[in-house]
Amino acid sequence: MYEGELFTLSHEPADLQLLNSCAGLLDLALNSDQDATFAWAHSASRKKILIHFINDLPIAMMNLDRSLFDTGKHIAISKNLCLNDELALLNQGFSGACDSKQPTYLLLKVIKDTLEGNLSFSNKALSRYILSQQRPIASTEYLSLFKLTTKKEQEVLSLVCMGLSNNEVAERLSVSINTIKMHLQNIYKKTKVKNRSQLLLAYSR
Secondary structure (H helix, E strand, O other): OOOOEEEEOOOOHHHHHHHHHHHHHHOOEEEOOOOHHHHHHHOOOOOEEEEEEEOOHHHHHHOOOHHHHHOOEEEEEEOOOOHHHHHHHHHOOOOEEEEOOOOHHHHHHHHHHHHOOOOEOOHHHHHHHHHHHOOOOOHHHHHHHHHHOOHHHHHHHHHHHOOOOHHHHHHHHOOOHHHHHHHHHHHHHHHOOOOHHHHHHHHOO
16 A cells, blocks of 8 residues: 555564554555664665654653654654643654554554654644644744755755655655755754754744
């Protein structure tokens, strides 16, 4: 159905079995490399999703490797997922989430939504998140952003804030992924943010 690749940092047999079933049903590859971080960074797949199995969200957020969010999409399978958890995951740049106790078909829906470029959270979480972002932005912030960045960097920033991955941005602008990474690094330096998530939080509104 889809062409892409699933990844996970988990080595638990039950987790791998679940993802293997999902991958088979959606015609995705499952990368079960022992060094998942290396495999993720070097994957040539145009559609790749990293599945995070989370038991304790606050601890997981503290230990999150932010460099993983420079590429691909991210889904959380979290124990006892609640509204506040969903909002925290949205703020961290995740594309979807589901409770670990939910049936497999709901996880399949989250993966499908993510592959199609959509966010997959509860309606309540999405509504709360959108409402929290609806505040006037001072014109000086816009002016500052445009003064700091070039026209090409502004194009990259706009697409990134729409939720596109580096690969998708590169494809849309007909340039190499290395060019997109270079533009992002320049944007980070100019806007004094450390990573993609901070950039999204600062400018996607």
